[in-house]
Amino acid sequence: xxxxxxxxxxxxxxxxxxxxxxxxxxxxxxxxxxxxxxxxxxxxxxxxxxxxxxxxxxxxxxxxxxxxxxxxxxxxxxxxxxxxxxxxxxxxxxxxxxxxxxxxxxxxxxxxxxxxxxxxxxxxxxxxxxxxxxxxxxxxxxxxxxxxxxxxxxxxxxxxxxxxxxxxxxxxxxxxxxxxxxxxxxxxxxxxxxxxxxxxxxxxxxxxxxxxxxxxxxxxxxxxxxxxxxxxxxxxxxxxxxxxxxxxxxxxxxxxxxxxxxxxxxxxxxxxxxxxxxxxxxxxxxxxxxxxxxxxxxxxxxxxxxxxxxxxxxxxxxxxxxxxxxxxxxxxxxxxxxxxxxxxxxxxxxxxxxxxxxxxxxxxxxxxxxxxxxxxxxxxxxxxxxxxxxxxxxxxxxxxxxxxxxxxxxxxxxxxxxxxxxxxxxxxxxxxxxxxxxxxxxxxxxxxxxxxxxxxxxxxxxxxxxxxxxxxxxxxxxxxxxxxxxxxxxxxxxxxxxxxxxxxxxxxxxxxxxxxxxxxxxxxxxxxxxxxxxxxxxxxxxxxxxxxxxxxxxxxxxxxxxxxxxxxxxxxxxxxxxxxxxxxxxxxxxxxxxxxxxxxxxx
Numbered sequence: 001x002x003x004x005x006x007x008x009x010x011x012x013x014x015x016x017x018x019x020x021x022x023x024x025x026x027x028x029x030x031x032x033x034x035x036x037x038x039x040x041x042x043x044x045x046x047x048x049x050x051x052x053x054x055x056x057x058x059x060x061x062x063x064x065x066x067x068x069x070x071x072x073x074x075x076x077x078x079x080x081x082x083x084x085x086x087x088x089x090x091x092x093x094x095x096x097x098x099x100x101x102x103x104x105x106x107x108x109x110x111x112x113x114x115x116x117x118x119x120x121x122x123x124x125x126x127x128x129x130x131x132x133x134x135x136x137x138x139x140x141x142x143x144x145x146x147x148x149x150x151x152x153x154x155x156x157x158x159x160x161x162x163x164x165x166x167x168x169x170x171x172x173x174x175x176x177x178x179x180x181x182x183x184x185x186x187x188x189x190x191x192x193x194x195x196x197x198x199x200x201x202x203x204x205x206x207x208x209x210x211x212x213x214x215x216x217x218x219x220x221x222x223x224x225x226x227x228x229x230x231x232x233x234x235x236x237x238x239x240x241x242x243x244x245x246x247x248x249x250x251x252x253x254x255x256x257x258x259x260x261x262x263x264x265x266x267x268x269x270x271x272x273x274x275x276x277x278x279x280x281x282x283x284x285x286x287x288x289x290x291x292x293x294x295x296x297x298x299x300x301x302x303x304x305x306x307x308x309x310x311x312x313x314x315x316x317x318x319x320x321x322x323x324x325x326x327x328x329x330x331x332x333x334x335x336x337x338x339x340x341x342x343x344x345x346x347x348x349x350x351x352x353x354x355x356x357x358x359x360x361x362x363x364x365x366x367x368x369x370x371x372x373x374x375x376x377x378x379x380x381x382x383x384x385x386x387x388x389x390x391x392x393x394x395x396x397x398x399x400x401x402x403x404x405x406x407x408x409x410x411x412x413x414x415x416x417x418x419x420x421x422x423x424x425x426x427x428x429x430x431x432x433x434x435x436x437x438x439x440x441x442x443x444x445x446x447x448x449x450x451x452x453x454x455x456x457x458x459x460x461x462x463x464x465x466x467x468x469x470x471x472x473x474x475x476x477x478x479x480x481x482x483x484x485x486x487x488x489x490x491x492x493x494x495x496x497x498x499x500x501x502x503x504x505x506x507x508x509x510x511x512x513x514x515x516x517x518x519x520x521x522x523x524x525x526x527x528x529x530x531x532x533x534x535x536x537x538x539x540x541x542x543x544x545x546x547x548x549x550x551x552x553x554x555x556x557x558x559x560x561x562x563x564x565x566x567x568x569x570x571x572x573x574x575x576x577x578x579x580x581x582x583x584x585x586x587x588x589x590x591x592x593x594x595x596x597x598x599x600x601x602x603x
Contacts, residue, residue, distance in 0.1 A: 027055040028113040035085035035122035037067025042193050044072045049406040085121040097440050103129035114413050120147040131163035136423035137416045141168040144328035145348050148177040149240035152451050171349025191408045197401040200311050200337035207316035214302045216269050224271040224317035226331045231280025243325045253323040253368045260372035275306040314338040325365050333400045336392030341385035343374040359392035
């Protein structure tokens with residue numbers, strides 16, 4: 001069931017934060033931080049217009065030195081810096097403090113007035129580094145709600161969102177998710193990623209001759225989708241549950257809806273514009289080709305690959321479709337600017353641009369039958385489809401263009417900088433480094449313990465109450481070692497001073513626990529009795545031998561744990577005769593090496 005969201009007009013949300021006109025001031029030194037080197041033309045367009053129309057000095061930090069985006073920026077004379085933003089694996093996350101420190105040094109050296117971060121990875125590292133460096137104005141422009149719908153990136157974003165001067169949501173749904181996370185309304189603004197409207201003008205754009213290009217009939221309706229093919233996403237907590245195992249753009253749904261459309265309009269053709277993104281995307285593209293062939297659509301479906309003539313292509317398409325599972329605005333702005341009737345799923349920001357029954361048709365995601373019905377709805381009524389396209393272009397020109405985006409960003413930059421012009425204060429930097437270091441350690445610790453270990457095993461089906469005895473052996477070994485260490489110590493390392501500061505009730509509890517620790521060590525080093533034999537007799541012989549072996553190792557751990565390893569242990573072991581081989585084997589095993597490291601002695 002879909003719940004409707006009551007939204008105020010887009011411009012009202014922006015004016016609520018920015019206020020009225022702002023006074024002119026000196027040009028600002030603005031830097032955008034973006035974790036990509038390909039695509040992302042909106043970064044280039046925003047920086048170019050901020051420089052050309054408002055005179056700001058603009059620079060950018062990317063995660064590489066080569067790519068189409070890098071070439072566009074450098075050809076326009078925009079300085080490009082390089083930083084590392086990757087932290088999707090456990091190893092890269094452990095290097096997070098080092099990456100943040102490197103970016104902090106860059107910001108301190110360049111001394112920008114305004115920092116604006118974009119995709120999730122650059123948002124997290126960029127906002128922490130900008131906060132450490134005490135940059136006067138810090139913005140995160142959230143490119144879509146994807147990471148806010150997943151468990152792990154959502155709590156990481158929540159932990160660090162207070163470091164921003166303001167969070168810029170790029171659709172109403174993203175703003176709503178931040179409000180649910182507890183971010184105050186006064187720290188939120190909505191500014192859309194608008195394309196350059198001068199490139200999408202149906203009055204001056206000639207339609208591409210797609211029908212002749214692919215050998216289709218001149219009057220055949222064309223249902224088109226313009227989007228990259230992305231790999232199917234894995235099952236983990238970095239991914240929203242609704243998208244796990246699926247491709248986020250979900251071209252599969254349109255292919256499955258095609259036969260349903262052709263039952264009523266057999267002349268309809270389907271065009272997919274876009275290449276595979278990386279190796280996983282190319283593999284998914286090939287699977288979509290195979291799926292189309294399986295449905296008998298070889299003559300009705302065309303995969304055009306990458307095209308640079310997107311405005312001309314949209315001009316020739318009868319209906320544009322965006323069946324994404326999670327999205328910001330997708331390709332809806334471009335298609336509506338070209339007055340192309342649009343069918344989109346009711347997800348993310350596409351509900352801002354496509355109004356059902358006014359500027360297009362909205363359907364539920366992951367429902368090929370409803371997607372087909374939405375397409376048929378427009379094919380049955382061409383007049384209504386044309387009216388939707390005209391109304392959509394009017395709405396896009398009013399709120400969703402590059403000019404509106406740059407105007408609102410420039411006003412927001414000036415307003416916030418005039419209110420907080422101070423920055424790069426040494427005492428603030430020192431205090432934030434002290435507090436922020438603890439925060440980085442907390443993020444890394446929580447992720448490594450909870451997300452990467454406990455929750456990962458939980459998602460794989462592990463439940464502690466269903467665990468058998470043998471799967472707990474490694475945990476018990478560590479516990480016995482720790483218990484033996486505690487059990488062999490008397491209260492001689494500061495515990496007495498702590499106990500004296502407690503009330504008698506706390507003293508009793510403390511003494512009780514110390515006694516329990518010693519009792520654990522006593523159990524770990526004694527022969528099997530008190531009921532353990534009865535458990536072993538119920539096991540098969542193989543399990544009994546394994547159990548006896550590990551119980552012996554427990555006793556040996558307790559023996560080592562309750563004595564310092566400084567009393568000629570190896571010489572005593574040589575006197576054991578027949579037991580010598582067994583103990584040497586134990587000393588050479590991996591777990592004994594860990595024990596030696598734990599007790600301060602390296603093998």
